Amino acid sequence: MAQLATYTLERCRLWPLFEEYLEVGTSNDEITFGSAITQARKSKGMSQKELAARIKREEDVAISPQYLNDIEHNRRNPSSDYLVVQFAKILEIDKDYLYYLADRFPKDIRGTLSEQQVSHLMRSFRKRPRLRG
Amino acid sequence: MVVMVPDKTGRFLERPHYNPRELDDECEEIICSFLRNQYGQVRFPVKTDDLTKLIEQKGAVLDTYADLDPDVEGVTEFHSNRKIVVRISRHLSNDARQENRLRTTLTHEYGHVHFHAYLWASQGRSLDLFSESKEIKPVSRCKRENIYAAPKTDWMEWQAGYVCGALLMPREYLAKLVRSYLEENGLYPPNISGEHAQAMIEKVAKEFQVSKQAARVRLEKLDYLGNHGLALSLPEQV
Numbered sequence: 001m002a003q004l005a006t007y008t009l010e011r012c013r014l015w016p017l018f019e020e021y022l023e024v025g026t027s028n029d030e031i032t033f034g035s036a037i038t039q040a041r042k043s044k045g046m047s048q049k050e051l052a053a054r055i056k057r058e059e060d061v062a063i064s065p066q067y068l069n070d071i072e073h074n075r076r077n078p079s080s081d082y083l084v085v086q087f088a089k090i091l092e093i094d095k096d097y098l099y100y101l102a103d104r105f106p107k108d109i110r111g112t113l114s115e116q117q118v119s120h121l122m123r124s125f126r127k128r129p130r131l132r133g
Numbered sequence: 134m135v136v137m138v139p140d141k142t143g144r145f146l147e148r149p150h151y152n153p154r155e156l157d158d159e160c161e162e163i164i165c166s167f168l169r170n171q172y173g174q175v176r177f178p179v180k181t182d183d184l185t186k187l188i189e190q191k192g193a194v195l196d197t198y199a200d201l202d203p204d205v206e207g208v209t210e211f212h213s214n215r216k217i218v219v220r221i222s223r224h225l226s227n228d229a230r231q232e233n234r235l236r237t238t239l240t241h242e243y244g245h246v247h248f249h250a251y252l253w254a255s256q257g258r259s260l261d262l263f264s265e266s267k268e269i270k271p272v273s274r275c276k277r278e279n280i281y282a283a284p285k286t287d288w289m290e291w292q293a294g295y296v297c298g299a300l301l302m303p304r305e306y307l308a309k310l311v312r313s314y315l316e317e318n319g320l321y322p323p324n325i326s327g328e329h330a331q332a333m334i335e336k337v338a339k340e341f342q343v344s345k346q347a348a349r350v351r352l353e354k355l356d357y358l359g360n361h362g363l364a365l366s367l368p369e370q371v
Contacts, residue, residue, distance in 0.1 A: 038194075042189055045186070047182045047183075047185050047186050047189075048185065048197065049182050049185075050182070065197075065226075066198045066223070066226070066227065069196065069197055069198045070198065073196055
């Protein structure tokens with residue numbers, strides 16, 4: 001047991017290097033729809049299978065774990081606004097943020113803005129407004 | 134005691150040499166702690182879904198529906214600028230008949246993440262293993278035949294293969310099962326080719342939800358299956 005303790009100490013000594021390596025590994029990653037829902041899922045201690053079972057399509061059928069896996073790995077996008085809202089609700093993420101990550105405009109905005117309004121809003125986005133509070 | 138020895142495969146300057154008992158002890162601690170955290174108790178078989186959580190808890194990115202070569206069931210990739218990536222063949226994940234194989238593959242790749250990832254961090258930097266000009270790539274491609282019974286010539290695959298069995302069939306819990314079977318049947322010991330050996334293999338396979346082949350390999354590695362009716366020593370009492 002003492003020998004195992006010595007071995008564990010050695011591993012622990014090297015672990016900070018590994019954690020630093022993991023941090024380096026993540027700091028440059030772009031946030032995508034897939035990565036955002038993956039991170040949220042993991043923070044809730046859920047497996048892909050568990051989350052997939054809770055995300056329902058409009059016809060009240062759960063999505064498949066494979067479909068969820070493809071979304072998480074950016075091989076597919078959520079196929080409808082309904083699914084985006086489902087993810088937001090189950091994972092407790094702001095749905096507008098998920099719409100942004102999914103390259104979608106929310107339904108209530110889509111098609112309601114003029115060209116000038118869109119240009120103005122995009123300029124505002126590019127200025128990256130500072131948050132108050 | 135774990136010792137560092139020269140790595141003849143050339144991946145690293147040195148590599149860890151584990152006594153099988155050390156791997157058993159650590160794996161048992163890993164899986165039992167996980168199960169207690171999840172369920173408040175240790176119970177087997179470990180769910181397949183829980184094995185995915187185990188990998189993700191190590192910070193790895195897990196892709197369980199990856200498009201891999203036909204003879205490759207799992208891949209673990211160590212990247213310099215991204216998280217560790219574990220890829221599992223989608224053919225395994227999609228085929229309910231291959232669930233046991235999926236389980237052994239998941240635990241095998243977990244073995245690489247837990248026992249080998251730190252080596253790339255500690256030695257990879259000094260050796261610049263992530264340089265594109267180097268021939269050695271930080272990737273383990275795990276083929277079907279090496280998932281739980283790799284030859285000792287490849288220490289990384291052998292260790293991950295051993296871990297596979299040690300996580301799914303922890304040593305002391307397996308010992309209890311074997312002991313109860315022997316006591317129920319008034320045996321000491323079973324013969325490898327005998328009916329009782331077969332019955333024990335089936336019992337282990339069922340209890341821990343593994344294939345009969347994986348159960349047999351594990352029982353052989355722990356010296357429970359003897360030859361020609363020779364006496365076997367049982368592990369110390371729990």
